[in-house]
Amino acid sequence: MSVAAEDPLGAADTFVLVRETIRALSADRGLRASFSPKVVADGVGNGGHVHLSIWRGGVNLHDGGDGPCGMTDAAESFAAGILHRLPALLAVGAPSVASYLRLVPGHWAAPFQACGHENRETALRLITGSRGEEGRAANLEVKVLDQSANPYLCLAALIFAGLAGLARPSRLPALVDVDPAWLSEDERARRGIPELPGTLAEATDAFEADAVLGAAFGPELAATVIDLRRAEVARFADSSPQEIVAALRWVF
Template identity: 60%
Template sequence: MDQLDQHTRDERRATAEGLLPDLEDAGVVGVALPWVDTSGITRVKTVPLAKLPSAAAWGVGMSPVFDGFLLDDSIVAGRFAGSAIGDLRLHPDLSRLTLLAGQPGWAWAPVDRYTQAGTPHVQCSRSLLRRLVAELADDGLTVRGAFEIEWVVADPDGLPEDPDAFVPALSGPAYGMTRLAEVSDYARDLLEALAAEGVRVDQFHPEYAGGQLEVSVGPEDPVGAADTALLVRNTITAVSAQHGLRVSFSPKVTADGVGNGGHVHLSLWRDGENLMSGGDGTFGLTAEGEAFTAGLLGHLPGLLAVGAPSVASYLRLVPSHWAGAFAAWGLENREAAVRFVTGPDGNRQSSANVEVKSFDLAANPYLLMAACLAAGRAGLRAGGTLPDPIGVDPASLSEEGRREAGIHPLPATLEEAVRAFEADTALAEAFGEELHATVVDVRRGEIALFENTSPEGVCRATRWKH
């Protein structure tokens, strides 16, 4: 993105002023301006409706210190983050302005972060993602993506002796119709709210863990997909509060339970053709589709520092739990880190995609989508090819069998993932020196925060943060 000049500022102000009458008629009194920090926490500033034109033109001030925040609101003294010095401007993207159906009187618009001089902030994850989308477009390529959102609903009062304990608000069996009946009114209100916000929901269903639900949405351009992930989570939280429920998106809510995933679906397109289908490669992959997928698979160890960014993430990322703990790919294999999805016969051209299962919702969705694009682009540049797909749970193979198949375990700790991220030159190049360093510094800050903490202690400390 170019520097904001006066003409652009005037256009943004005029656009906002044109929106004011309809927003006033809808009863809007304030606009939420959210961004996601390096640790995956959504932060926000708000403006009264009358101030929206000014915010659109000149932004809203905020400190760059948030780049160094940890999930407990402590601050790392990073190489390029964590200082109290300086100021940034939050500029709302009015093309995504949305009336919040779960929060009457409020509208919502995600922001890009700029310097006082009107240039994109080098650590703005949304700006990074927009840049990578543009670079792929220069090569004639587009990506469609979507996030799956899993969460648990809990009794807001916890246990009498421990209000912060997790007590599932649902008692029905995994995927059971009885569980849906328990939350029938809640689910109805949630689907109505998402529809009112323009979110295209593909599926809603009870999931495996106690109190767990999932919503899947339709694919969009990468920036839109990350925006929608943010909006969906905010709406889930708001509607849950209306129903007296507490929610958690944490990758591991209890040490002995199944965690919440944040799987990412991606497909690569050129000239309106889905490159994950119609080719001569395995399962119909084109050469470019295979190279993009090979980039994701090959860079997955480093990607985990972005997509599984919490100490708690590695309590979830274990074998034989459908989390994708091994660097492998396969057709509809839910134990492979990269699951290839063809879609039904007759609809493959529009629906074929790859799902990366190792990620969770502690991730900043903009950073994660950007990292995926960088990895896929590296695969394209290298003309990458995929190993043979695997049709079994990799954990069922012997170590020798996995070695012969070229299957390796993914990092088992956040520290291992951070080391892989530090060594990944493609991700370092895409992120730039300052943001790459800050991801490392913040991750190591969380590692230090939970040093010598038990798994249950980690779960307890992160349970209500995401």
């Protein structure tokens, strides 16, 4: 389900409103809605994709430039900042042990640190929109996040990462036009397509090592994020996927 674009705070508020509306309507009909990353251990699960774009003076910077998919230098640097920090961002945007039962090949979760034009199997999808609508519709889609995340912290982390990219202008790697899971490990290495963290512990380590995100969040909040993630890792250290799913199915 997609909702209209808003400013970051408005988008987070709408996310909460939509989810609670779905819960209420489901309950009214004798049903129960779950937004857990994994509802059934061998099922596909629930994502929480984030679309975002940066504008200046009412102009969408993801169109009209010379960069990939018509991006301006600023939009490309913003996108590169997010792509570069995806391993650390997962600790905020995919913060449950259940998240990593979903972030596997073949589950529409794009668990590789790659970007592509309209490629739904890359972690960062570059969207140009329909012909004639590029100036309005061009945006980024971050596909590896899910609804166990706090939407306010998640959007803040994405903005921090994008601003870090803007502060040190950089370029995106070569765009990927296939599902990275179809490539051999050697081919992925040759093309510079690493796997994203496969566990919450790995994502938490990446977040702790990222000085930029740590400084942006502030030492107290960053330490709280790390402590909470490690507590969840410890809680489920000896649990099977089925036990994790059962324990978290109705938490989110």
